[in-house]
Amino acid sequence: MASRKVTMRIQRFDPAVDKQPHDQDFEIELPAGITILKALNKVRAEKDPTLALRYSCGSAICGSCAMKVNGHARLACKTQVSDCTIDGVMSVAPIGNLKILRDLVVDMDPFLDSLNKAKPYLEAGNGSVPEHERTQRPEEFLQIDPSTTCILCAACYSDCNVLAVDENFFGPATLAKAHRFIFDSRDVDTPNRMRAVSAKTGVWDCTHCGECSTRCPTETKPLERIEEIRVKAMADGFHGNAGARHALGFRETVGKRGILDENYLPARSMGFLNLPGLLSLVPIGLRMMLRGKNPPLIPHKIDKLDEVKKTFARFEELRK
Template sequence: MSNAVAEAPADNPANESGIQSFLVTFIVRRFDPEVDAEPRWVDYDVELYATDRVLDALHKIKWEVDGSLSFRRSCAHGICGSDAMRINGRNRLACKTLIKDLDISKPIYVEAIKGLPLEKDLIVDMEPFFASYREIQPFLIANSTPEKDKERVQSIADRAIYDDTTKCILCAACTSSCPVFWTDGQYFGPAAIVNAHRFIFDSRDDAADVRLDILNDKEGVWRCRTTFNCTEACPRGIEVTKAIAEVKQAVLRGGR
């Protein structure tokens, strides 16, 4: 974590409350398919506070400087996952990335996530990502019927086995950080495998063999090169690489 905020020029003005503000340069990779043949970098100077987020800076640019800037965001609280983007070369959620955690003595580079078709500015086409997600059948498949007016019972220990992978918010940060995904448009990608893991290891589900068969494919779990990019990129702290390894082991065992 950088301490650059504390080292910013002391002559920057403070507002009436005495809170220090900083002039931060953002360099955003812009692309308008109706105008641009190739993406271009555009710089913006934005006055921010240390506790502001990158999303706040993008809002300020769009609302006060250039209304044509396009990006996705919804909840702004790290839950919806819609504002995943590359910030200084790393996949992050703009709403969770604080200015104080970045080195503002240098420009902050912002661009769309990689590996998915670029639509405009920071917006990519998520359909290939969700197509892989749908293919692993991300829903409970049970052959038995629970007792009338009863839920399907599961022990605390059984629930703990897949607890980590229930945290996925489908932001695509992990998948679009994967070098294999960048070069192979057919690879399922980490997020799809994480969501398969969530049901493969759910004791209430009866289709683990179906999902393992789907992932035991040349474009499935065996394409993972264990670079840990996905784990580092996950804004929810999911141990993505570990989950993929556990699915590989299940494939080798022939079941969970």
């Protein structure tokens, strides 16, 4: 089998001697078709047995080999070296938003603890053990099918830009786990689950960057699940919070008035009668003004307004 020389630039960190992580280059001959996990094990076998990494199944099932490859989280056992080598070099680092313990190994506890926010178990209600299994029709299962495929690899957690600035955010995997039980036809705790994900740091704090779905190696695709929860929140009346009011305000200003009124949106989101909330916006408003970032008093007209209106009309049709 043809082979070629690759420089694997691997981030190293030994807490006993290093203050900061640093890169180390390993030049290694790799056969065609090799995965990053196998390449790392070859580095361990031939160059440096102290290189620490975590893996188990080697088959994209256990979720333990997520790491950053060229800056983005991927499963090492599911990714080919040839797809990630640029000019003969490939960089490998631990996943982000978690403390590095050693080399490519991170402390997974904050990620695993965050799942508890989703109460990741079925609330079947009557407290007694049923005589038969709790059944579900195929079409009911299809609603939760994608969110049951999560392998808890934390690739989404690693690359979520909201978690990078707010560790209290539920995070994409936890919201996908919440989806899995909110939409489970056998679960009786839906209102409480909806209340929890609608609160601050829940579904409405996601910025739609899409990184979680791009990085997810399964069909879970957290952003899509977050959107489904948001649609349900609106339909079930869980819109007494800043995030939902922001979405409704956006529909009012863009969809109905045909302008993007950025002066209206903060007050609409906070609630017009919420005096403490409105006052909390004053320092941000002043900072924006000082930096010349405040929106114009008379909002701009939207380009291609007809197309925007068509989109909203189509959305209303679908909603009905």
